[in-house]
Every structure is written in C-alpha cells, then in structure tokens.
C-alpha cells in the first residue's frame with residue numbers, strides 16, 4: 184500500500200512521538216534548530232533496541248566482523264582523499280528575495296520561492312560537510328570536518344585491524360555512530376536531518392567475488408527488514424542508475440520505504456570497489472595493501488557497503504506500527520512494535536489504587552519481573568482503562584494486572600496489546616510468558 188502524501192498520518196505520528204516522550208524538537212525552548220531532533224526516554228530505548236539487534240545480527244553473532252567506534256571529527260586530508268571535499272555536494276538554488284535555500288533537484292520544475300514568491304537564483308553546488316575549526320586562535324586553527332559518513336572511519340582503520348587481528352578475506356569493519364550533513368532543506372521529521380545515527384559496515388572482499396557478495400548482503404538486508412517488522416510490501420528496491428550513483432560506487436541499490444510523504448530511501452547497498460583504500464594509500468603515502476594468504480599477493484581489497492540509517496529506521500517503524508481501531512466500543516491508538524524493539528516490554532498495575540493489599544502485591548510482582556526484564560513500568564494512575572490506553576500508545580506488548588483473585592490464587596491477568604484480550608497466568612510463569620509469548 185502506498186501512503187503517498189498521507190499528511191494526517193504524519194502529523195499524528197509526530198504529535199504522538201512528542202506527547203509520549205519518543206522524539207522532541209531539539210533545543211525547543213530556544214525555538215529549535217533546523218534539522219536536529221532529540222530522542223526522549225522512549226525514543227532512546229527504541230533506538231537503542233534497534234541498534235542492539237543490528238549489532239547482534241551483523242557484528243557479534245558473526246566471526247568475520249570487527250566492531251569499532253571511530254572519531255566523529257576527522258582531518259581534511261581524509262575527506263580530500265575520499266572525494267567528499269569535492270564531490271559531496273547537492274545542487275542548490277537561493278531565493279533572491281528572502282534568501283531561503285532549496286535543493287534544486289527537489290523542486291519538481293517550480294521556478295519561484297514557495298515561501299515568498301521571489302525569483303530563484305541559478306543553480307550552485309553546495310558542500311554538505313560540516314567544517315570545524317580546531318585549536319586555539321593564538322596558534323592558528325586547522326579545519327577538520329564532522330564526518331559525513333561512517334565509512335571513512337573504517338577505511339582509515341583498515342591497516343590497524345589487519346595488523347591487530349590478521350583477518351582473512353572476506354571480513355568486515357562495522358560501527359554505529361553519528362554522521363553530519365549540512366542538508367540544504369532538512370525536512371520530513373527524522374527523515375532528512377543534519378545530525379543522524381548510522382549503522383554500517385565495510386565488507387572487504389576479493390574483486391572476483393563482488394557480484395556474489397553483493398547478492399548475499401542484499402538478501403541479508405531483507406532479512407533485517409523482516410526482523411524489525413517492516414512489511415516487505417512497503418519496502419522497494421531501486422537500482423540506482425550510473426549518473427545518480429555516488430562517485431565511488433559501481434553498483435548501488437537503494438531500499439526505499441513508503442513513508443507517509445512518499446517513497447524514499449531507507450537503506451543503501453553499494454559496491455565501493457577499491458576506490459577508498461586506493462585513495463587513502465595515495466593521499467597518506469602509507470602502504471595499506473593486504474597480503475592475501477591464498478595467492479600470496481599484495482592486493483587492495485574491494486568493498487561492499489550496506490548502510491542503515493537509524494533515524495530513518497525509527498521513523499519507518501513508527502509509521503509501520505501506528506494503528507487505530509475500536510476496542511470495547513472505544514477508539515484507540517496503539518503502536519504495534521515487535522516485542523524485541525518495544526521500549527517498554529510490560530506494565531504492571533494494581534486493579535485499584537486505593538486497596539493497599541493490591542498495591543503491595545503489584546509492587547512485589549513488578550520487582551520480581553524487573554529483575555529479569557528491566558524494561559517494565561509500574562502504573563497506578565487513573566482507572567485501568569486509561570492505563571491500558573497509555574500503554575497501547577507507547578506500544579507496550581503486555582499489561583499485567585493484580586486483582587482480588589491474585590491474593591487468593593497467585594494468578595494475574597495478562598492483556599495482549601493487539602487483541603485487547605486477557606488471560607490469567609500464574610505469577611511463577613509470568614516472566615517466561617512475557618518474554619516468549621507467541622506472535623509478539
């Protein structure tokens with residue numbers, strides 16, 4: 184199902200994300216800063232869960248991946264070598280009246296400023312790297328750059344990893360971290376921002392294996408998409424034509440998602456050839472070639488690069504999970520998160536707030552679960568119906584209620600978020616029930 188231009192869904196998601204503590208506008212009390220967002224407690228937990236799953240799937244569960252965290256600030260030479268100083272640009276036009284800037288390739292033929300109707304300038308190129316002045320003014324400063332992609336951190340560490348771990352080809356270097364792009368027109372919530380989180384790896388291979396490796400990682404990306412609960416019908420591959428590909432790429436597939444504002448890139452898969460390692464060797468003068476034990480020859484490995492935008496993933500998961508239905512005659516909103524990424528795994532309530540025996544027993548149950556599943560909540564505010572609605576809105580898969588029967592038979596009710604149905608469960612079976620319940 185395409186959701187093109189579904190602006191009301193977009194508004195609902197942005198408003199829920201703010202109201203419930205997922206995503207806030209950054210520095211809002213000062214009017215905000217364009218292209219930056221802050222993750223509140225629930226958004227942070229959601230993002231953390233996605234990153235943990237990603238790391239387990241692509242790094243720690245494998246023997247051929249080396250995880251790193253490289254610096255965010257990198258010297259100019261890195262970006263000169265990588266081609267970003269020259270080529271990391273977007274076409275821009277500027278309104279001659281109000282000075283607003285626009286991406287020339289996003290204008291769809293529009294000739295005047297959409298804000299004031301002013302005339303738009305001729306097209307210029309605009310570099311997306313963020314320069315940083317390093318050092319004190321007294322001794323002079325050096326220009327460095329906030330990284331525009333994580334990949335260069337992996338390339339400049341290639342020799343270090345080879346020297347420390349002697350990996351055999353193929354192997355990968357992975358990281359999760361911040362990237363910065365001075366986007367001309369940040370917009371569409373978390374989609375196009377100036378500071379964002381990426382998860383990516385450079386997978387080093389022999390040139391002759393590139394097509395087979397490309398296909399392997401293509402399939403792995405689809406499996407990840409399944410794991411985080413995005414439906415395959417909303418994700419589409421786009422074979423990027425040569426003239427649209429980044430300067431380093433010989434083949435790129437974009438994985439696009441049907442966001443409420445249209446079909447746009449979620450992930451990328453690129454064959455970067457030996458472009459980057461070769462360029463760093465030339466620029467630094469350091470021999471970073473690799474001795475292939477199979478052929479006993481020095482080679483420059485080639486690279487397959489899957490890139491996963493974390494912010495765009497969080498946003499896609501919010502869109503995918505957002506549901507409205509009617510339960511017991513009342514309209515409700517719920518987020519249908521897969522259990523593995525839900526920020527809160529369960530909430531525990533006493534049926535009535537003013538019955539000390541129920542509150543005490545509910546706190547015991549809460550403390551018992553919390554030892555095994557830390558991401559749980561206790562709530563005794565308002566009536567039980569309101570508590571269910573609050574948990575539905577933040578996507579909590581199960582609510583556990585302690586009632587008068589609990590005091591007699593050590594059972595509680597466990598309510599399922601999606602169906603609203605409740606079942607009685609023995610307290611002794613609760614933890615395994617909350618962790619492994621089928622279908623969540």
Ligand code: ATP
Nearest residue numbers: 366374375376379448449450451490491492494495
């Ligand atoms: P676009 O065409 O949307 O500007 P791109 O082709 O420049 O993206 P890549 O260089 O392939 O993007 O970036 C890798 C990944 O980083 C993307 O797949 C996306 O998930 C994420 N990404 C890129 N730019 C942004 C941004 N401004 N805000 C949030 N995520 C981004």
